[in-house]
Amino acid sequence: MRIAVVVPQSGFKDETVNVAREFLLKWHVEPVIASLSVGDCRGYHGAAAKTMINIDNVRTVDFDGILLVDGPGVEQYAMYDYRPLLDAVRHFYEGGKLVAGVGNAIKILARANVIANVKIAAPKDEEARRLSILYRGILTRNGIESDRNVVTLGRQEMMNEFMSAILRELGIG
Numbered sequence: 113m114r115i116a117v118v119v120p121q122s123g124f125k126d127e128t129v130n131v132a133r134e135f136l137l138k139w140h141v142e143p144v145i146a147s148l149s150v151g152d153c154r155g156y157h158g159a160a161a162k163t164m165i166n167i168d169n170v171r172t173v174d175f176d177g178i179l180l181v182d183g184p185g186v187e188q189y190a191m192y193d194y195r196p197l198l199d200a201v202r203h204f205y206e207g208g209k210l211v212a213g214v215g216n217a218i219k220i221l222a223r224a225n226v227i228a229n230v231k232i233a234a235p236k237d238e239e240a241r242r243l244s245i246l247y248r249g250i251l252t253r254n255g256i257e258s259d260r261n262v263v264t265l266g267r268q269e270m271m272n273e274f275m276s277a278i279l280r281e282l283g284i285g
Contacts (some may be wrong), residue, residue, distance in 0.1 A: 113141040113282060116170045116178045118197065118217075119153050119161055122183025125157030128181045128214050128271065130177060139284050143179075146170050148189060156183050164185070168196045172203045177210025180217035182268075192219040192243075201226060205261065208279050212263040212272070216240045221262065222247040230282035231259040233266030 117132055129145075136143045147153050147163040154160060170178065178201060180191075191197060201224035205211045213221045216237040221227050227249035234241055234251040244251055252260075255267035258277045265274040279285040 113176045113284075114174065114207030115141055115143055115278075115282075116146045116175045117143045118146045118166070118170075118178060118180060118191075118220075119155075119163070119181045120183065120189045120191055121148050122154040123156050123183050123185025123188050124153065124161070124181045125183040125215070125268070126157045126159035127268070128183070129155065129161055130159065131271045132179060132181070132275060135279065137270075139279055141176070141279075141282065143282070144175070147179075148191075148194070156185070164169075167194065167200065170200045171205045172200075172209055172212060175204075175209070177203045177212065177278070179210075180220050180279070182213075182217045184208040186219065188215050191217070192223040198224040208261055208276065210263065211259055212265075212274075212278055212281075213235065214265045214271075218264055218266075219243050221264070222249060226262060230262050231257040232262075233257040233264040235266045 204225040218240045222243040232249040255270040
């Protein structure tokens with residue numbers, strides 16, 4: 113199994129990537145780091161991540177799901193406006209494959225138009241909350257939501273539980 117882990121070129125949340133990578137590898141799921149270009153990416157706290165694939169080349173036939181990582185880089189690179197990423201998310205969703213978003217990366221799910229009538233863990237980011245409502249997502253007070261093939265995390269402190277929900281969605285664990 114393989115999961116595309118989408119990060120901005122810089123400013124992604126290091127802890128999100130580290131926990132996701134650890135969980136996925138433990139269960140023999142390959143995390144493939146994807147970004148706007150191939151090469152080194154830098155986390156908000158300085159962690160390095162080697163991008164293995166450009167977002168433009170992420171295809172549903174090659175992956176079992178897509179995980180959108182949060183952080184200030186989502187804003188800096190306006191990833192929620194990048195059409196190839198939005199199209200990829202939409203294809204994963206329509207194909208019934210895992211689509212997951214953390215914190216402010218939930219904006220990408222909203223802009224990809226995959227959250228209509230789907231329960232969404234309310235993110236702390238006000239703009240992500242606004243877009244979730246605008247695109248008819250059903251915001252809940254839960255830190256994690258798993259509805260249909262969409263898994264969202266609104267509270268970073270629940271990252272381990274979020275990864276467990278992702279594994280369940282993949283039919284593991």
